[in-house]
Structures are given as structure tokens and as C-alpha cells.
Amino acid sequence: MSTTESPSLFNNLETLSTRELLAGINSVDQTVPLAVAKALPQVEALVEATVAQLQKGGRLFYIGAGTSGRLGILDASECPPTFGVPQGLVVGIIAGGDTAIRKAVENAEDDAEQAWHDLSEHSVNQNDIVVGIAASGRTPYVIGGLQMARQQGIATGCIVCNAGSEVAAAAEFPVEVVTGPEFLTGSTRMKAGTAQKLVLNMLTTATMIRLGRVKGNKMVDMQLSNQKLVDRGERMIMDELGIGQEEAAALLQRYGSVRAALDAQK
Structure with a gap:
């Protein structure tokens, strides 16, 4: 058995x-x-x-x-x-x-x-x-x-x-x-x-x-499919770039993903 x-x-x-x-x-x-x-x-x-x-x-x-x-x-x-x-x-x-x-x-x-x-x-x-x-x-x-x-x-x-x-x-x-x-x-x-x-x-x-789908310890490629995830994405950008929420929100809206927003600031 x-x-x-x-x-x-x-x-x-x-x-x-x-x-x-x-x-x-x-x-x-x-x-x-x-x-x-x-x-x-x-x-x-x-x-x-x-x-x-x-x-x-x-x-x-x-x-x-x-x-x-x-x-x-x-x-x-x-x-x-x-x-x-x-x-x-x-x-x-x-x-x-x-x-x-x-x-x-x-x-x-x-x-x-x-x-x-x-x-x-x-x-x-x-x-x-x-x-x-x-x-x-x-x-x-x-x-x-x-x-x-x-x-x-x-x-x-x-x-x-x-x-x-x-x-x-x-x-x-x-x-x-x-x-x-x-x-x-x-x-x-x-x-x-x-x-x-x-x-x-x-x-x-x-x-x-x-496979490179994570940066640091963050889900930078996650889909921004609801407000909770948008808020999470904004916090990731704030933490990585040391910027405020409004600037992070603008970057996320402009580039459409956390990774793209971060890469654009290199």
C-alpha cells in the first residue's frame, strides 16, 4: 500500500x-x-x-x-x-x-x-x-x-x-x-x-x-491588470528610483510596465 x-x-x-x-x-x-x-x-x-x-x-x-x-x-x-x-x-x-x-x-x-x-x-x-x-x-x-x-x-x-x-x-x-x-x-x-x-x-x-523575469526581488514583468497591481508597480518604481508616487505613476502610465519604466531611466 x-x-x-x-x-x-x-x-x-x-x-x-x-x-x-x-x-x-x-x-x-x-x-x-x-x-x-x-x-x-x-x-x-x-x-x-x-x-x-x-x-x-x-x-x-x-x-x-x-x-x-x-x-x-x-x-x-x-x-x-x-x-x-x-x-x-x-x-x-x-x-x-x-x-x-x-x-x-x-x-x-x-x-x-x-x-x-x-x-x-x-x-x-x-x-x-x-x-x-x-x-x-x-x-x-x-x-x-x-x-x-x-x-x-x-x-x-x-x-x-x-x-x-x-x-x-x-x-x-x-x-x-x-x-x-x-x-x-x-x-x-x-x-x-x-x-x-x-x-x-x-x-x-x-x-x-x-530566465530573467525578476529584478532584485520584484515582479517587474507582472501584468498591470487591476489597481492593486498598478499600485504595486508604482511602489517598485519609487523604491528603485527613489522618486515620489506622482512621478512613478507617470512613468508607469507612459511605459506600460515596471521593467520598461526602469529601463528607460538607465
Whole structure:
């Protein structure tokens, strides 16, 4: 049995008070960053591989089912507004299609051939990298997609939460974050999902920094899509140039992005 499916270390949950439930969940959640820390060498290898592919003009694809698929879509959707990269540079694909983002699609994850069909719709090629996300490490949709990608000479990685899994065996750059039993037995949207989110944050943030999408510690390429982000952009310019808000606002309005405004003042 995989450790993510092992019985919870807590029992008789229905007899616990709300405070006891919350304290129990919190106590096991605290083990997740420690598990991620043990996998940092694997995460590093996956980041380096991803940077190399994107530098060649490739794209980063996520494939997953259920919670894992949704996490990939979430991470992909946040890259354009955060880093100013084009839509389609990071792509999240979920078993069952867009319907599965909001509603479970029966048996979608059990089709070992569908992921490759889904990837092929995006003309996936040898410049790209495909990362499978699967807490269990045994999702047929993900295994089949990674196996086909490797057969075509495409770089592959994965994020799983069990050791020695089929998904990891199918990936060239596996990341195995062993999170152990869930507070609610088998509910991998909890600790395992948190671990996957942490690794996804690391993967795209480190990759985008390596690709020059950050200056200092600031998101200078972010999309100015609402007033909060415009205000943030103005503060970045104020901090970098040592100027007041009105001047910063004028520069941002004139040049349209924090990076362009800063570059114009060199």
C-alpha cells in the first residue's frame, strides 16, 4: 500500500471537537515542508531541466488528474500575470478536460492513452518539457503521458508523494515528496496537495527568475491588470528610483510596465 493511502495516525475523528480536529490537521501539515526539503536536490534537477527547455523556446506542460491536475492548471494560469510571460508558455492539462476543473469526470484518470492525445493537441515537441503530477504516483493518465513523451524524446519530470512509483519511473526528472498518511485517510488533497503546491511554486518561480523575469526581488514583468497591481508597480518604481508616487505613476502610465519604466531611466 502506498503511504498516502496508509491509515491516518488519528482515529475516531467524529468524536473530536472542532479545536481538536484543527489542531490535528495543523500538526500533520507542519511535516510537509520538511518532506519537501528532503526532495530539494530532485527539485533542483527539474528546475534546471525546465530552464534548459524554455531557453530553447520550449514550453512547460503539466498533466494530472483530480486535485493534482487542478494544481497544475492553477500554477500555469498564474505565470502570465505574475511574470508577464505569454499565455501558452506554461500549460496545465487535466484528465477529463476543462469540465474536470470544477467537477470530477468519471474514469478519466484511468485512460493511459488520453494524456498523449491531449498533449498532441498542443503540438508538443522536443523543445518542451512535460511534468506529471500525481500524489499516488500510479495514475494511468499520467504514466501513459510521460511514457509517450519520453518515447518521442521529450524531457519529462514529475511530482509524486510516494517513493518508488510508476510515475517516477516514467519520468527523467522525478520529484518524490513522501508525505505519509493523511489526517483523513487517503485524502491526498490535504498534505500531498500542499506538498505539490509548494513544489510547483518552487518550479515556476525559480525557473522564471533564472530566465530573467525578476529584478532584485520584484515582479517587474507582472501584468498591470487591476489597481492593486498598478499600485504595486508604482511602489517598485519609487523604491528603485527613489522618486515620489506622482512621478512613478507617470512613468508607469507612459511605459506600460515596471521593467520598461526602469529601463528607460538607465
